[in-house]
Amino acid sequence: MRIHFIAIGGSVMHNLAISLAEQGHQITGSDDQIVEPSRSRLMEAHLLPAEIGWFPQKITTDIDAVILGMHADADNPELLRAQELELKIYSFPEFIYEQSRDKTRVVVAGTYGKTTITSMVMHVLKTLNRSFDYVVGAQLEGFQRLVHLTSDNPIIIIEGDEYFASSIDHRSKFHLYHPNIALISNVEWDNFKSVISRDDYYNQFRIFIDTIVSKGTLVYNKEDKVLQSLVGETMACKINRHGYKSPEYTINKGITYLHNGDEEIALHVFGKFNLSNIAGAYTVCEWLGVKKQEFFDAIRSFKSSIRYLEFVASQDGSVVYQDFAHTPPKLRSSIHAVKEQFPKKELVAVIELNAYDSLNKDLLEKYVGTMDEADIPIVFVNKESFKEKGKNIDNIEEDIRISFANPTIRVILEISDLNEFLEGFRSKDYNLLFMSSSNYSGVNMVSFADKFFKND
Structure with missing residues (x-):
């Protein structure tokens, strides 16, 4: 395919561009600002635009797909030209879904904790030598990029968020993935940080639950009262529901030990949020066929998401x-x-x-x-x-x-x-x-x- 990126310099966008180029697709892109590390990575991949700015003449009828980045406005001249030519325009999450239709899609959501849970699941699968694709929003230890896409991996792990998909598509990003397995860690509205009302914010998660494929699975933190209420309001959905809660633990000489029956598992991480996140990651991995002992053997070596304790x-x-x-x-x-x-x-x-x-x-x-x-x-x-x-x-x-x-x-x-x-x-x-x-x-x-x- 010939694919053009509008706003190729974005942290996730440039990673996707590089991943698609490695698959053999013909990639072009534009942006009005490209900073490090995006610039060096695009240059190394021979994808750095020759000029900074927007150039409608780049948009031609032989382009198979246009991927629109978050910071490209609705009146972006390249976007307007693509619309005029009636080219296929994708938001980032729309394109990820199209590329993963035949995969088991695992989407991790929540107001906070989703990065950590996503990285825990990925760490366990990598430790067990399981093949998977992934899309994350932050650099994770042990993974060089934010995006890894292949044509043959059977699973994709996606960090999903509730913010809008693009300037011309105000659906929440995680509404577009249609997960086979979804996890919600918590739901907390902040009237100072949110651009929508409490009810509208909660409704994004109701809709997310509705997008889980029929007979798919919702994994949720049943210690979160708001989330538990939202789950109860979506009982008409024909999905599996699997609640989790924080595991038992002890602390000795500055080390947290997770209880697994009679076994005590020494962890590198600590704090009630991380322990709850481990319970969520374990439940997801269980639905992916990971055995209990395999998970706990692997989670021992998990250190932390970047900047989370x-x-x-x-x-x-x-x-x-x-x-x-x-x-x-x-x-x-x-x-x-x-x-x-x-x-x-x-x-x-x-x-x-x-x-x-x-x-x-x-x-x-x-x-x-x-x-x-x-x-x-x-x-x-x-x-x-x-x-x-x-x-x-x-x-x-x-x-x-x-x-x-x-x-x-x-x-x-x-x-x-x-x-x-x-x-x-x-x-x-x-x-x-x-x-x-x-x-x-x-x-x-x-x-x-x-x-x-x-x-x-």
């Missing part, structure tokens, strides 16, 4: 972890997980808030008490980010202290001050947990760890 460094008994904490409940849970795992160690917990969150008093109030379990709680907001927004931040420190309702909380507004704090801190008998929903203001976490351990 991810180990960074250790020295003289102290450890540093990083975490993707994007909601107040996740912040509270991550702090609890580290304190539970290392009860004899004091904890320095740093949360990086983005500029929008720190200026929204209604949202800040959601954080009340979330850092109370930390021994030294720190809120970091990069003052440089406010210059772009032109906002007044005279009262931001006081607003944060009042909102978190913690008299011991420290507010830091400059990266240099955070570095100075870490360099001057005596880390002996302390652990460090750094949480953020962004990129730590561009600083490598290993450098933070080095500063933290400097005065142990």
